[in-house]
Amino acid sequence: MKIEIPYGDSSETVELADRNVEGVLYPNPVRSGDEQQVLRKAIENPINSPKLEEFLNGKKRILLIVNDATRPTPTARIMEIIYPLLKGKDFKILIATGAHRAPTEEEYDFIFGRLYQEIRDRIVVHDAKKSECISIGKTRHGTEMRLNKLVIESDAIIPIGSVEPHYFAGYTGGRKSFLPGVASYDTITANHRLAISQDAQALRLKGNPVAEEMEDAEALFLKLNIFSIMTVLDSNHKTYAAAAGNLRDSFQALIKKADEVFCVPIKRQAEIVVTVATEPTDIDLYQSQKALDNGKYALKDGGIIILVSACRSGIGSQTFLDLLGSEKSCKAVIEKLNREYKLGYHKAGKMAEIGLRSQMWAVTPLDPETIRKAHMRPFRSVSEALAEAFKEKGPDAKVIFIMDGGLTIPRLT
Missing domain, CATH: 3.90.226.30 (LarA, C-terminal domain)
Incomplete structure (x- = not known):
């Protein structure tokens, strides 16, 4: 062979x-429908949330949080759908690098596609060590949840991400846009230290100390005004499923879909x-x-x-x-x-x-x-x-x- x-x-x-x-x-192998239709349907039918247009109405400080180039999230394709609602408004885009380096020019093109040149002046890269971060509370493990101040100062936040298995957090997506995405270095360090536990494994949420801390963080995020857009991609990095609206509910809605793609029986x-x-x-x-x-x-x-x-x-x-x-x-x-x-x-x-x-x-x-x-x-x-x-x-x-x-x-x- x-x-x-x-x-x-x-x-x-x-x-x-x-x-x-x-x-x-x-x-x-899964049957993925028309990508634009899948994304639009999710965005236009949010879970436990007002529609995006209503969510943005009257907002003065809008913040999009997007993944860096280490994730295949279809950020560019989502941006093309929601950009008409953002035009003429005051918005910024925060790259959720976690503790990673800033993207290269080539990677910016990968993340934003044809919109990059038009929106590049609105992009801010999170730097876990240097960006000013503000605490919103503590988790059960005593971790101080310090996030980039742009998050705290914004009155409308749109995290864009993808849900897939993660080797110690259980799954990516949802709350990971914030932790570790736009958290301080000390906060990320405290959270990731929990990953040395034998219970911190892929596909596991219950009993996983990393996932449990992220759930605590999720409860603290209720103080923020969030409209989440999450996806599950197939093996060709095309959108298989999507969900939008409430941060927790859109994440939970996609876990089974992620398993359908990424959990392969042997x-x-x-x-x-x-x-x-x-x-x-x-x-x-x-x-x-x-x-x-x-x-x-x-x-x-x-x-x-x-x-x-x-x-x-x-x-x-x-x-x-x-x-x-x-x-x-x-x-x-x-x-x-x-x-x-x-x-x-x-x-x-x-x-x-x-x-x-x-x-x-x-x-x-x-x-x-x-x-x-x-x-x-x-x-x-x-x-x-x-x-x-x-x-x-x-x-x-x-x-x-x-x-x-x-x-x-x-x-x-």
Whole structure:
């Protein structure tokens, strides 16, 4: 069997005996309707909220909150629909970077499409360390919920996002536009520290300390005037479902739809898993970790997981790599994480958890020594990595390929 593995702007074809291929996984095929109709229907029929035109009526300080380029949210297509209602009004657009860097010019074009030049002067990039943030209260864990002051000063807020599984928050979307999207660095750090819990997993909301804190934050957001626009995308990044209106209700309405796309059934786990980080998850090693984390659900204990990522912008966060590289074993990384925490350490902790039960290998263009610091074995091609994996696991070993590892959650049935 020949399998084409995407890798940045190119691909690599590998050939395996049929008996070795346990499965080739993609997000589930779903029937997506006309995208404009799906989006318009959601916006024109909001859940537990006035219609958008009524919501905006008389408002003097309107704020849109949109994702950065690490999410495939169809921001540009939503903007085209709602822009006529915004023209002539005082509005700003806040990029919800969380603790990420600001977008590049190329990424701005990706986010806003043909409207970018017309609206570029209205765009403000959230900087978790430098932007002035104001507290709106505390969560059950004592986290001070400090948000960008533009949020607090606005009398109408429109977060635009997408709902999909998230490796420690349960799901993205909804409240994540605010936390971590436009929160202060200290607030994000306190929230993400909860991610080191074993209960902080994809698809899990109840009992997940990160998700529970976000629910607390959601209750604090009731002080704000919000009209949420959320989507679920299919494997081609086209809109499969959408919901708008109340922040919590629009998020909850899309969880089942997200599962329909991204939760892929498997009959058994494999000795070898190849998990591919595709755009935008392949922006760097830090973001590509999501593909590694999702891939673990398809892997037998003691197996080999092979991450494939173009890592277009390099490492992404030096902090998480520094933690991984500071210790000689994954066990020692976790022990150190339990003693001290910095933002970014949660990624290292999740990777170390995988390293305790399996071998982590990587096919990337990064310096091999960088990959070794991350407790991963470097390879320059998938074919080379698979050849070595079969030497270790035997000629009858089974392989599962996850072709969009950042968004595909294998689920044993």
